[in-house]
Amino acid sequence: MRLSCEVSVASRLLPSAGLRGPGRALRAVLALGKAAGGGERGRGARLLLSTARHRPGSHYQLRENVEHLFTKFVEEGKATVRLKEPAVDLHISKANVSQLKTFLSAVKLAHRGSDEESLPLSTLVPPKASEVEKPKTKMTITSRKDYPLTRNFPYSLEHLQASYCKLARVDMRMLCLKSLRKLDLSHNRIKTLPATIGDLVYLQELNLQDNQLESFGVALCHSTLRKSLQSLDLSQNKIRALPAQFCQLRELIHLKLDDNHLVRLPFKIGQLSQLRFLSVARNKLPFLPSEFVKLSLESLDLFGNPFEQPTPLLPQMQLEIPLTLLEYAARATVNYRIPYGPHLLPSHLCVDLDLAKTCPCGRSCLNCFIQTTLTMNLHSVAHTVVLVDNMGGTEAPLLCFFCSLTCYSCFLDRHLRSNSNGRGP
Known part of the structure; x- marks a missing residue:
């Protein structure tokens, strides 16, 4: 039985001798098995700790030699095995949780001396170099x-x-x-x-x-x-x-x-x-989508797109008066944030609702709207803007939707008023 993990060994005698505590954790393989050879030396389960620096490893007797198992953080792949002789703590970390639990259960059985009856122990051999090397990331x-x-x-x-x-x-x-x-x-x-x-x-x-x-x-x-x-x-x-x-x-x-x-x-x-x-x-790209204005960017590059000239006064009318019942229902669903999904509505209606347009007034529209393009200064959404063209421009056309004639009329009033004041669109 083997467990790949990181291990640091701490001697409990060091503090009394005025020496430093354990070093940093090293990539290791913990193996549970029988010592090579027969006789008294080969009896009982042993723990083999092998690292890349010392693959033959250190052997620890387990039978009646485990003072305590610290498993509070086992769900994080961490545990500590405290041995009586030698007086060391084996701090285990970065282990697979399920494998660690199995390994600790086997260590407990080995300590009780039930290894020969309950544990299929094989002879301990040093692991391959690839098993103890730090995993390649x-x-x-x-x-x-x-x-x-x-x-x-x-x-x-x-x-x-x-x-x-x-x-x-x-x-x-x-x-x-x-x-x-x-x-x-x-x-x-x-x-x-x-x-x-x-x-x-x-x-x-x-x-x-x-x-x-x-x-x-x-x-x-x-x-x-x-x-x-x-x-x-x-x-x-x-x-x-x-x-x-x-x-x-x-x-x-x-x-x-x-x-x-x-x-x-x-x-x-x-x-x-x-x-x-x-x-x-x-x-x-001929234009930018209406929700582009919601972005908050540090850097924006739209160079080399064939943007169209904005036409705020030449709208495309897709408005039915009065609105259809489907349009009324769809607008209410989006505006009032009513839950919907394939379990409630046909899938094609769900797709349409996902693509609902937003009017500058904040309300939504589905298939009935007035569409036009406006000029947008890209510095309003990005701190750094790469020039849109070779003429030094940082403006682009923005596709805009209006849910009603009233909203479009309010936009026209603002647009004409700003033009009359000489501020441009």
């Missing part, structure tokens, strides 16, 4: 010839980079790395993303720069990435649009979408309240 691969084809990735990886490897798809072995926090698959040939990327519950950074992606799956937007993902790089791909559900990734801080084929940004982009760095240069 970072791996960088930057060429196809270095890519591991016949061996697995270390399960302890937290940072994996596999760039310039000509990968046509995400390697499913990567999706078994449950400790992964940063995954860099830039400069490959990946066309689609598996939904199982969302099973990487600790993933904070995902770099997919310079691939052949054409979409970002809705399933990823519903996955655990909603709570973990903070940085996403989708630049230099072939994405034309991101799904509306993309804005459920509300922990995003850095978002790069440069050099794609984007014709629009997610409609509810204002829900990305943590977003601080946004780059969407060299795409095909």
